Amino acid sequence: MFDTALTWNDMAFLAQGAWMTLMVTAVAVVAGTVMGIVFGVLRYQAGPYWSLPLTFVLDIFRSVPLLIQLVLGNAFQSIARLGWDPFTTSCVILSLYTAAYCTEIVRGGIEAVPPTTRRAARSLGMTWRQDMMHIVAPLATRVSLPAWIGLTLGVLKDSSLVLWLGLIELLRASQILVTRLQEPLFILLICGAIYFLISFPIARLGGYLEKRWSPND
Amino acid sequence: MFNYTFRWNQAFNALPRLLEGALVTLEIALLSMLIGIVIAILLTGFRLSGNALLSAIARTWVEVARNTPALFQIYMAHFGLGAFGIHLSPYTSLLAGIAFNNAGYLAENFRGALKAIPDTQTRSARSLGMPAIQAFRLIVMPQMLRIAFLPATNQMVWAILMTSLGVTVGMNTDLAGITQELNARSFRTFEFFAMAAVIYYLIAKAVTLAARALAWRMFRY
Numbered sequence: 359m360f361d362t363a364l365t366w367n368d369m370a371f372l373a374q375g376a377w378m379t380l381m382v383t384a385v386a387v388v389a390g391t392v393m394g395i396v397f398g399v400l401r402y403q404a405g406p407y408w409s410l411p412l413t414f415v416l417d418i419f420r421s422v423p424l425l426i427q428l429v430l431g432n433a434f435q436s437i438a439r440l441g442w443d444p445f446t447t448s449c450v451i452l453s454l455y456t457a458a459y460c461t462e463i464v465r466g467g468i469e470a471v472p473p474t475t476r477r478a479a480r481s482l483g484m485t486w487r488q489d490m491m492h493i494v495a496p497l498a499t500r501v502s503l504p505a506w507i508g509l510t511l512g513v514l515k516d517s518s519l520v521l522w523l524g525l526i527e528l529l530r531a532s533q534i535l536v537t538r539l540q541e542p543l544f545i546l547l548i549c550g551a552i553y554f555l556i557s558f559p560i561a562r563l564g565g566y567l568e569k570r571w572s573p574n575d
Numbered sequence: 576m577f578n579y580t581f582r583w584n585q586a587f588n589a590l591p592r593l594l595e596g597a598l599v600t601l602e603i604a605l606l607s608m609l610i611g612i613v614i615a616i617l618l619t620g621f622r623l624s625g626n627a628l629l630s631a632i633a634r635t636w637v638e639v640a641r642n643t644p645a646l647f648q649i650y651m652a653h654f655g656l657g658a659f660g661i662h663l664s665p666y667t668s669l670l671a672g673i674a675f676n677n678a679g680y681l682a683e684n685f686r687g688a689l690k691a692i693p694d695t696q697t698r699s700a701r702s703l704g705m706p707a708i709q710a711f712r713l714i715v716m717p718q719m720l721r722i723a724f725l726p727a728t729n730q731m732v733w734a735i736l737m738t739s740l741g742v743t744v745g746m747n748t749d750l751a752g753i754t755q756e757l758n759a760r761s762f763r764t765f766e767f768f769a770m771a772a773v774i775y776y777l778i779a780k781a782v783t784l785a786a787r788a789l790a791w792r793m794f795r796y
Binding site: 425529542546547 | 643657658739751
């Protein structure tokens, strides 16, 4: 097993793949979080009845396998002649996927802020905007950050599915190496170790924050 | 904008085959869930046993299952095990990968649920004269199941969605696999995959509703 044909060039190839994974994840998480905050506030403000269409659409993104979403997104962009490359398509679909989950997290966070606190803010003369920015945002962040970190981890792992669109990310890179070198176990172990090294510290941070920030202790 | 003719009738004609695939998908998800629950209970037991080796095994399993992609785990079962001379069929490797993943997540759920039950419950059961096994079976276990049920339902939905990954290792009898096969024959990608998406959505919703009904039947006071 230690007698391997893997060269440093191949390791650089894997690193490139890991970089691609991180890029896709970063774009998806940033865009998805921004959309998630907008949708989450919208859902909270509109109430359960008027936000029903939005809830339904976002629910679709959570109930259909990501792989199918990616294939559908890719087919759609070629039907609509948008001319997106696989990277753009993957980022768009993954962002929407992230936004669907993030909306729930944001909504949960806002709902966790006691109404009395908000009423107190408003009765002190704060506008809705000020109330949102200075009262709700800090408190809601505290509640929902651990879940958000979990979501980021999930997106990092789910970003491996973009290989189906031909994007060479970490898992696809290792698959290419496996095909060439015929050492599946060794290369896949390296690939798994890279994933683990990226996500384990983030998971630990999430666990720490959850403990540190959990209310009332 | 759309210089493309949708041919939905092709997708509708393939509906019986897709539904057959949906059954296989459901079957894999259910099996993986059952195996996952059994292993998860074992892992939880390992962790509580106080034995350093057993608890290390359980911790490693949980961390690996939770910190690597499900697709990687399926690849590991399909390609990685080949190094040991174990060559699994797509069906088996898909099942193994998802079961591995489920076990990791469920073990964490069970552990969290056990932690949420106050020690005093066990102690008062014991002081009422119940043996340890009975106290666990009649007092702790029902409460644990009640807490762990909702996360387990989510995991079941996840398992259904994860079965679609089988297509990457050549699975061609489940919903995603059949869709991909039909797609390869006709290049009606959008129509077939949209149909598959609808079926996945309906299955996921049906499972969620069934679980809710089940929870209502089992867990009301």
